[in-house]
Each structure stands twice: as structure tokens, then as C-alpha cells.
Amino acid sequence: MGIGQREDLLHAFQRVRRRSLEIAAPLSAEDCCAQSMPDASPIKWHLAHTTWFFETFILEAHEAGFAPFHPAFRVLFNSYYNGIGAKHPRPQRGLLTRPSLDEVRAYRADVDGRIARLLAIGAPIQGLVELGLQHEQQHQELMLTDLKHLLGCNPLYPAYTVQAMERGAPPPELSWIAFEGGLAEIGYGGSGFCFDNELPRHRTYLAPFELASRLVTNGEYREFVEAGGYRDPALWLAEGWDRVCAGEITHPLYRVAGEEGWQEFTLHGLQLLDPARPVTHVSLYEADAYARWRGARLPTESEWEFAARQAQLGAGALHPEAADGEGLLQMFGACWQWTASSYAPYPGYAPAAGAIGEYNGKFMVNQYVLRGSSCATPEGHARPSYRNFFPAGARWQFTGIRLAR
Template identity: 55%
Template sequence: MPDGLSPSKQTLTPDLLKDFSRVRGDSLELAKGLSDADATVQSMEDASPSKWHLAHVTWFFERFILREHLSGYTPFSDDFDYLFNSYYDAVGDRHPRPRRGMLTRPRLDEVLAYRAHVDAGMETLLSGELNKELAGLVTLGLHHEQQHQELFLTDLLHLFAHNPLKPAFRPPELRLMKGDAAELSWQRFEGGLVEIGHEGEGFFFDCEGPRHKVWLEPFELANRAVTNGEWMSFVSDGGYERPDHWLSDGWATCQAEGWQAPLYWRFEDGEWWTMTLRGWQPVDPKAPVCHVSQYEADAYASWVGARLPDEAEWEVAAHDVPPDGNDVGTGRLSPAPQSGDGLLGLFGDVWEWTRSAYAPYPGFKAAEGAVGEYNGKFMSGQYVLRGGACSTPPGHIRATYRNFFHPGKRWQFAGLRLARDA
């Protein structure tokens, strides 16, 4: 099994069934109020329909756990093994990702019935004795579902943003809130020979290890994320019109896609507005900028005479910071102004781009079999983000978590924090 599933490194709760019920219930709560059409449409190839997310995480439990470990279990539908596989080549053929929005059947109510069927099987399994390896696999399935809860929100926002009615996922409320962003300041770190990667108890994905040594030169990290107001200055100064601060691939992408501001921003009646999970809202100048690509983040950093942090720098800075912040549990569903002392907003609000390519740590080895395809196969052409966002489920954030996307992607809740050499 991958390092993240090693029995010696698992801390299981006294009742795994309670964890299972809670996480599965959280997914159903997200789906409340969605029509069958809301849950079926696919707005772009990178996004998946809400219905598909709900079914795929269920398929994971059925395919890797119930079919293998629950005697007498009867699959809900043999067709679902093809429809809801994502990228596990070792399992078999699958429905093409770009055509997930064509799955008008099964209906949403059938997907919910599928979830109930699998949940019943899992409750039977979890009511008995589990060895540590199987308990670790169930735990992986729960963290996998939390990943898809976040994707559920990001993909649904992208879908609703394309609707002229600008529907709100949750009741609208003004995005502007009382409070101010802290003045930008810098915290110095001496660097040297440091260690990064997961250690100790608790769940972690295999790509978060092994723990290893890294040499860092002295550096400084900004006390907070870059704000919307600061980004407006970048736009006003022609940041999207001048190639001098852009990487070559970034500038080519900016020109090809016609970028002029972060995704979802629109300038109307002398004011910037943006689409959020609570509908069409004025851009809060004090809140962290969101929905920018790594290319844009790198260009902004160059524009202000700074740079993006390495992921090792970010992790060293975050090591002793409690992993809590503005996540889904706050109910805000958008980034909030970061104020106070010290390093602010490292966890929650927005995922923070780094300049580090998503690559294996020294000594990393993917597990054999289908589960080993989980992270290792994506270590090419992507960049690491750290810290979690307002779309991340509570308890799913930690200092060693390595999120990753292609540098041109913008639909995630991604922003940036500046770094510079000391």
C-alpha cells in the first residue's frame, strides 16, 4: 500500500462508521436543492457534473471495498462500473471524461439510490471487525470523497457562471464584510537544511511523503495573500497587456484565452463584480484574489518585484500554524479579508500557488495495483498549490497537503502569497 495507507501511520477514530456517515452525509447536503438538470450538465471538459461526482465517490467504495471484502455483496448495476470509473486504467474501460455531461441517465434520483445501496453495504462491513489495511482503505475513500466535495463546488460554480440568470448555490448575501486586510508585511525565515513531508500519526496521501531533507536559502514570506484590490492595480497598470512579466507559455495562454482579469470578474457600471457560490456579488477589494492561474500568479509576483514561494518554503512557514481557517465549515463560501498579526490565512480562503512543479519526493514509490494510480501518475506538467480554500471541507487541510493543477487552470479557488529572497 502507499505510504499514506501504511497501518503504522494511521490514526483511526474509535468508530469509523461515524466518520463514514458524516462524510457521506456532507455530500448529500451539497446536493440539496439541485435539479436533475443542475446535476447533469457539464460546463467544460475539466469539470464534471454534480451527479457524476456523487456517483464516482460511491463507485470507489463499491469497486475497491465492497466487491473485494463484503461476502455476498451484489453490485447496484454492472453498467456503473464503466460509467463512473475516473482514471483507473487497471480497473478497465470507462466513459470518456469530456462526455460525462451526456449521461442524462441514470437520473439524479437513481444516483442517490445507488449511494443508499452502497452505504447499506458499507454499514454492514463497518459494523464488523476490520484489519488496519482495510480500515486504511476506507479512510482513503473518505478523503477521496472530500476531494470530490470540493470539486463539486468548483465545478458547479463554473456551471452556474455560464447561466445568464446567475443562479446562487446558496442564499445570496453581500460578499463585502466588515473588517480590513492587514497591511502587507514580510516574515523572514533563515532556511538551511530543513525537512518537509508528512511525519507522525494521521492520514496523508502517498504524494505527501516520504519525509526528506531540503536545503533552503534565507527567504521572506508575505503575511497574507494578495488581495482583490491589489490585483485591480495590476489590471489597471496593463498587467494583462504587457508580456514583460509573463512566462512565455503564460503569455501565449493569456493571449489565446483573452484573459483581462481573474475568472468570473466583470466590470459593470464602474465597478468590478464576480460570480460566487452565493450568486453575483461586488468584488471585495480586501479579500484574497481568487480564480487565477499559476501563470497569472507568477506574472503578478514579477510585476511587484517578488516571486511565488517554493512549496518547501511554504511548508516550513506553515509547520507550526494551526490548520484551520475559512473553509466550507464557516459557511461563507468565498475568501474573507485576512487581518491580525503573524502569518494570516495560510489555511483556508484560497489555495496558494507555488513555483514548484508537482514531482515525486525522493524515495516516493507508487503502490502496485489500481489504488497506486491515485497520485503518482499525475506527476507531470502540473504545479503545486498549498493551504486549502473556502471550498475545502473541514478537517481536510494540513501543512503537508500537496494540491496540484496545470498552470493555466483558473476555475479552482486559487490565489497567491508572495515570497522573496532575503
């Protein structure tokens, strides 16, 4: 790697690290410490854990005379890397009132300076730095989704941003785009960065299928609710129906009944539910039930990726209205889209050696794949092969619905 390339990576490193602090900037120290549920983490923990990643996987292995910023941080901010050692219990991250937010910021500054020095001398850390940056960008999306859940638990419904939220444009009429199927190449095939779960690229057979030209909207999903969709057991997977009967699922997350009708809690605070916007914060159970109600289904992840690649090659040839930014071009950006595919390894998949190999592979059980990206996804994570994954009941992420048949 030449000096110019090192400087490019250093610039990227500084930009990504700065972005995390920018996300946290409007928040109080109290905002940054609280944890709303076991699946969400405090903002302060995100800021520290992403720093822990660089310290543990890069500085510890490559810095001469390495000494940790604070020995206790090795345990406090380890997420799930059993190969590293002990971890603070995930549900108790919100109890970490110490270290303070200021000390976490000092931790970040210290590690940033040390990583910059290693890059300046040409230490062989480029691949790990890139992985660390991609990892931090994943956490930047989690920071926003976890923060939204935290603020949504507050009866004051405080807004994260004072910027006005624009109403959605009327969606184009939903149409069905036909794909002939056949043998398809699935998985990452480029020369840049990808996560190991996007590999290896492989062939799979797709039967002919059709994909909806856009996402399901709030207005369309409201029809499902008003038609009794949450009262019809024939529409629901068994585990989802159990949650409906238990009162855990009655409508998408962040819906609030108001005097003027349904409202939705957003990062902009409470807003009147916009029927034109894609429905978000639904579980796989809800997405699947809605699809059944519409006489459709959810796409498989291979179908979704095949369609996304076709859209990249020339969406206008697939859908006449695509040129105006709608239609099939809406594969990315609004919300993650549930698929019917369980999160499993591709044929020939092999995780990396050592603790870094725990990044993806060990989660390939009891999860479903989501494709696309959301309004909270950082630049660089929207590619056809990217595999997001969550349990079927997860709703606090920006998750939505695209139909297939």
C-alpha cells in the same frame, strides 16, 4: 480495531457521505446533470463516482457473494483507474442523463448500507474506508468548484446559496517575514492520515527567504490590471503570454463588468468586487506575472510548508499582528496558493500496489503544486504537508497568490 473505534469510523463514514448529499440538496436534477467543460464534472457524476470508489475497492474485494449495484456503473463512473478497466470519456460525463439522479441516490444508499455491515463485523477495511472518505471530501470541494463554473456559464448568474455574503474586513498592511532557511524536514510526519504524495518525509535545504504576511487582495491585483499588467510581455511566462494574446486571459475568472464597476460571480451570485478579499481564480501564469510586477516571486512548496510549520509552532513570535487571526495565520482557509514548484515525487516515493496506486503518482507531470486550503475545503484537509496540484492554466479552483522573495 475495537468496537468503539469501529463505531467512530462508521460515524465518520455516515457524516462524510451525508455531506455530499447536503451539497447537492439545493440543486435541481438539471443542475446535477450538466457539465460546463471537460475539466469539470456534473454533480451527479461526483455523487456516483465517490460511491463507485467504495463499491469497487472495498465491497468487490471484501463482501461475501459480492454483486454490483449495476454492472454498467463500473465503466460509467470510473474516473482514471486504468487498472480497473474501461472508462466513460471524461468530456462526455454531462451526456449521462441516465441513470437518473434518484437512481444515483439509491446507489449511494445501497453501498452505504453494505459498507456499514462490513464495518460492523470488523472486516479489515479501515484503511480503505479512510482513504475513500478523504477521496470523497476532495470531491466535495470539486463539487462546489465545478458547480460554480457551471452556474457562472449561465447568463442569469444564479446563486447557489441565498445566504448573504459578508464584505471582507480591511486587510492588515502587507509585511515581509524573514526565514533563515537551512535544512528543513518536509513531508507528513504525524501518525494520522495522509496521502501518499505527502511522503516520505525528507530533508531539503532552503536558502534564506521572506514570505508575505498575507495573501494578495482584489484591490492590489486591480492595480496590476489597471497598470497594464495584461499588456506587458516582459511579465509573463511564454505560455501564459500566448494565452493573453489569444484573448483567453484578460482578468481573473468570474469578473463581470457592471454599471457600478467590476462585479465578481460567487456562489452567492453576482457581488460587487470586494477589494479587501483575497484575489481568487487566477492561473499560475497570472500569479507569476503579478509577482514579477511586484518585484517578488512565488514561494516554492518547501518554503511554504516550512513557514506554515513555523506558524503552527507560534505565529505570534513571527509576526506581531498574527494573534488577531491575520498575518501568517492566513496560511489556510481563503484560497489555495500557487507555488513555483512542479508536482513531482519526493525522494524515495513509491505508489501503492495495484489500481489504488494510480491515485496520485501518475499525475506527477505537467502540474504545479498549490498549498494551503480554500473556503471550499472540507475540515481535515488543511495541514502543512498537503499537496494540491493543477495545470498552470487552471482557474476554476479557488486559487490565489502569496508572494515570496
